[in-house]
Amino acid sequence: xxxxxxxxxxxxxxxxxxxxxxxxxxxxxxxxxxxxxxxxxxxxxxxxxxxxxxxxxxxxxxxxxxxxxxxxxxxxxxxxxxxxxxxxxxxxxxxxxxx
Numbered sequence: 480x481x482x483x484x485x486x487x488x489x490x491x492x493x494x495x496x497x498x499x500x501x502x503x504x505x506x507x508x509x510x511x512x513x514x515x516x517x518x519x520x521x522x523x524x525x526x527x528x529x530x531x532x533x534x535x536x537x538x539x540x541x542x543x544x545x546x547x548x549x550x551x552x553x554x555x556x557x558x559x560x561x562x563x564x565x566x567x568x569x570x571x572x573x574x575x576x577x578x
Contacts, residue, residue, distance in 0.1 A: 480562040483569070484520035485547045486533035491521070493562055502526045513556055543569050 481490035499512040504526065507515065515523040520533035537544060546568035554561040 480559070481566075482516065482558055482562050483547055483565040484533050484535070485517075485544065485551050486520040487535040487537050488539040488544060488547065488569070489521055489533075489535060491516070493558060495524075496558070499524060500526055502528050510556075513558055516558070517551060517556070539569060 480493050482493050482496075483490055496512040496516060497506070497509055499507045499515065501507045512523065518532065519525075519530060521535055522530045522533045547565050550564040550568045551561050554564055
């Protein structure tokens, strides 16, 4: 199931957290990768020690991104729940105006 970046909405396969490299190109422990994705979104895959959060152009509306942020905070470190709830938030907010 895909996880959605809360900063831009880009989908990432949940399993890719098991292969996230660190600055030495070794695989990060899953718990560290989980936290890093929640904090940084797409930028979690940057090998820098201290990257900035994702700054990619959004793939969805501001309202949908707000929904993703709210759902991710509510689900905490349970990314399985976030994967389902994030998709639900996107479809619920589909067509919302950014105004």
